[in-house]
Amino acid sequence: MTITPAELTHYAEIVFDVAVPIHDDDRVLINAEIEHAPLARALAEVAYARGAHYVDIWYFDPHAKRSRVRHADAATLAEVPSWLDARNEELARHHGILVNIRGSAAPDLLADEDPVRSGLDRMPNLSSRQRVQLNNLARWVIVPYPTAEWARAVFGEPDEALLWEHLRTILRLDRPDPRAAWKERLAELLSRAEMLTELRLDRVRFEGPGTDLTIGLLPDAHWTAVHLISSQGHGFQANIPTEEVFTTPDYRRVDGRIRSTRPLSLVGTVVRDLELTFSGGVVTEVRASTGADVVRSHQAIDAGAARLGELALVDGTSPVGQSGVTYLETLLDENATCHLAWGAGLPPGVPAGLRDRDAAGLDAAGVNVSDVHVDFMVGGPEVTVTGIRHDGATVELLRGEEWQL
Known part of the structure; x- marks a missing residue:
């Protein structure tokens, strides 16, 4: 079964209900790959409907990263554009929300490239984003979304629907009340x-x-x-x-x-x-x-x-x-x-x-x-x-x- 628009909306609502509840006038940053656009758009729709001040979606393209690893001067590979750091720093200043969508469209894209050069280029993993997350300067969460090439890497064929079936169970979206299921699971983990x-x-x-x-x-x-507490005292679920x-x-x-x-x-x-x-x-x-x-x-x-x-x-x-x-x-x-x-x-x-x-x-x-x-x-x-x-x-x-x- 492919992902329906209703399911995407439901998923986005769970993200903002369970993980990173929106408060009035929140800034929301969404980090994604191009293939994650359907979920990114659903998240933006739900975020604005709940009073978000602005939703900014940044799409990273791993194929452009491969071109950089292949051809750029090695001395430049560790550099990070200052405007990307500024984006995270601005979010921290406003104590907003950060949603990171995972599920690579090309998990092994750099397998044939020079491993030393590949290791130098850490994009899209920015130290400024890590600082925001480690210090809980924003409410943040990481969530998955299926892609055809991710499914190919896992199952040997680009069966995105099969991967979504797995994710539906893993995310507890198949439960009668996913919100209650996550609340119960988090209580179990905290007790342990x-x-x-x-x-x-x-x-x-x-x-x-x-x-x-x-x-x-x-x-x-x-x-x-x-279950974390932001620097502003708001609870959130990071993954x-x-x-x-x-x-x-x-x-x-x-x-x-x-x-x-x-x-x-x-x-x-x-x-x-x-x-x-x-x-x-x-x-x-x-x-x-x-x-x-x-x-x-x-x-x-x-x-x-x-x-x-x-x-x-x-x-x-x-x-x-x-x-x-x-x-x-x-x-x-x-x-x-x-x-x-x-x-x-x-x-x-x-x-x-x-x-x-x-x-x-x-x-x-x-x-x-x-x-x-x-x-x-x-x-x-x-x-x-x-x-x-x-x-x-x-x-x-x-x-x-x-x-x-």
Whole structure:
């Protein structure tokens, strides 16, 4: 079944009901690719109908990025046009709404390009947008939309309707009351996060095929879900879908080896069979059957890019994981199973006593500071996750993707 106009309107209403409620006179920015236009237009229609002051849609074209990677002077590839940063800074000044639409029209478009050059061009991932999101200077959300080429990458044929059928379930749009379903799910995740916080763990260990990694946590480690509070005190849900509970680890205390359990789509390249080795909190070795050089380039962007900033746990009840499909889209795949992220630590996962520190103070406390944040999937039926208390006592958290608490 293709997406009908009524379904698109319903989807847009859910976005603004569940994730980023509009207040009178809000500015709304929508980031999309050209193929996402039907959803972008539906979002604009609903936003204006609910009193938005202005809706600005920016379409990014990955094919133009490929041309840049192929031909531009290498010294210019890391540059970002100032007017794009100004757009995000203006949104932050007005404390508006940011909607990022995901679902690449060409997930592996840069596979045959120079991986080092590809890694230098981070567009459309702007550090100014990351600053807005990490500091919740706007209410923001990431949502998926199917495209024919995304469906081809996932299913081997451009069956956009089939991909939409999957998304309809994952987004809970097939429920009698999607708003109530998301409210219930978020309450479950927050309850689980509270249980993890109360365990007062010192570190977490991942064990499985090719994996034995221990991640130290911050003192008074805080676990949460993606129900966030903006700088203006407004609540919002940053991802649809969301199935995770997460914390911000102590980047200095990460040692061992971790094997990714799903491919990762990174700056136009699909990274497969990724393995990272950590020593003293820093990635010391990168291996992958494809895309290793892209990962190395990405992790060389700044000092924090080769360190961890997030530890997230996801159990087997996730509809994304239950589908049995790898979607080659981090928004979905990170909600299929446990994941980690190299790059910036997430402020909501930082203990309250550290949140007011500047970048230098956060770094000194073990909170990673970086201009990047990349999630990669590390969980699965063969991966066991164990919590370790300060006295060395252990508590099993996940086995066979089932909570053991």
